[in-house]
Amino acid sequence: MPKLSSIFVIALLLSSFPDGGREAFALEGPAKEKPGLKRIGLVTDIRAITPGEPFTVALLIEHLPGYHTYWRGPGIVGVATRFDWSLPAGFTADEVEWPPPRKVLMAGITAYGYHDRQLLLTRITPPEQIADDEITLDARIAWMACSVSCNPGVDDFSLTLPVHRDGAAEEKDAALTAEFEAVRRSVPPTAPESWKIAPRSPAPDRIELDITLPELSAPAGEEISFFCYDMQVDSDEPQKAKVIPGADEVRIRLQLARPEVAPRSPERLAGLLYRPSGWPGLDSPYVEVSVPWPPGTFPHE
Numbered sequence: 001m002p003k004l005s006s007i008f009v010i011a012l013l014l015s016s017f018p019d020g021g022r023e024a025f026a027l028e029g030p031a032k033e034k035p036g037l038k039r040i041g042l043v044t045d046i047r048a049i050t051p052g053e054p055f056t057v058a059l060l061i062e063h064l065p066g067y068h069t070y071w072r073g074p075g076i077v078g079v080a081t082r083f084d085w086s087l088p089a090g091f092t093a094d095e096v097e098w099p100p101p102r103k104v105l106m107a108g109i110t111a112y113g114y115h116d117r118q119l120l121l122t123r124i125t126p127p128e129q130i131a132d133d134e135i136t137l138d139a140r141i142a143w144m145a146c147s148v149s150c151n152p153g154v155d156d157f158s159l160t161l162p163v164h165r166d167g168a169a170e171e172k173d174a175a176l177t178a179e180f181e182a183v184r185r186s187v188p189p190t191a192p193e194s195w196k197i198a199p200r201s202p203a204p205d206r207i208e209l210d211i212t213l214p215e216l217s218a219p220a221g222e223e224i225s226f227f228c229y230d231m232q233v234d235s236d237e238p239q240k241a242k243v244i245p246g247a248d249e250v251r252i253r254l255q256l257a258r259p260e261v262a263p264r265s266p267e268r269l270a271g272l273l274y275r276p277s278g279w280p281g282l283d284s285p286y287v288e289v290s291v292p293w294p295p296g297t298f299p300h301e
């Protein structure tokens with residue numbers, strides 16, 4: 001079966017689905033049931049907003065068995081979950097904090113996403129002065145829930161919270177706070193400046209990524225893989241790691257496939273490097289990297 005183009009999958013987002021309904025939890029906006037999803041909605045661990053104090057709102061997604069939604073870089077199929085916030089005057093929203101993905105299958109094609117219960121966190125900062133006694137946060141969210149087939153969705157979600165004014169200590173939901181902290185701990189760190197990471201493209205359909213860093217032992221048979229942010233790497237093709245020992249350091253060369261749908265003349269190669277046993281000096285099996293392509297890499301694009 002030919003591989004599905006992300007352009008084709010994106011077009012499916014033009015379809016929408018009727019809402020489902022659920023009772024809202026104490027710290028949730030109205031959650032909804034959708035094809036492939038047991039529940040999707042906004043949730044926070046605070047019980048009231050304190051003017052000027054940032055807080056966290058999460059998109060809670062509970063998948064039905066066998067279904068997944070997509071990471072910020074879904075691979076060659078799928079569409080990342082997207083947020084369009086509509087906030088009261090003076091409120092601002094940071095970028096989504098993306099936990100590391102897993103490999104998922106859409107009709108037998110490997111992509112990157114999430115199963116089971118997943119929280120996508122956004123830090124919201126309110127203004128120093130809030131006139132109203134309660135505020136409502138609104139977001140239009142687009143997603144795609146896939147298994148052997150895909151169910152695209154676009155819907156509006158809201159979360160209404162009172163404004164806290166008496167100066168007492170802010171009350172939080174302890175279980176949700178702990179879950180938020182666990183998600184934040186899972187967000188991959190940025191590669192240290194001491195790392196040497198160099199990409200090259202020896203052929204239009206190939207990428208080689210060299211990783212050289214101190215204190216790295218040769219990974220005998222260990223999986224090392226790269227989760228790309230923007231379709232420069234074919235998520236459905238095998239990734240091969242070649243170890244090149246040196247006198248004082250070990251160099252790993254990742255051999256990757258570049259798909260026909262890759263962006264033309266990209267400036268950088270960015271994504272997550274994954275090593276199950278972890279990376280030296282980092283308490284994570286994932287590390288975020290972003291490196292420029294050498295000038296002249298894509299002269300005909």
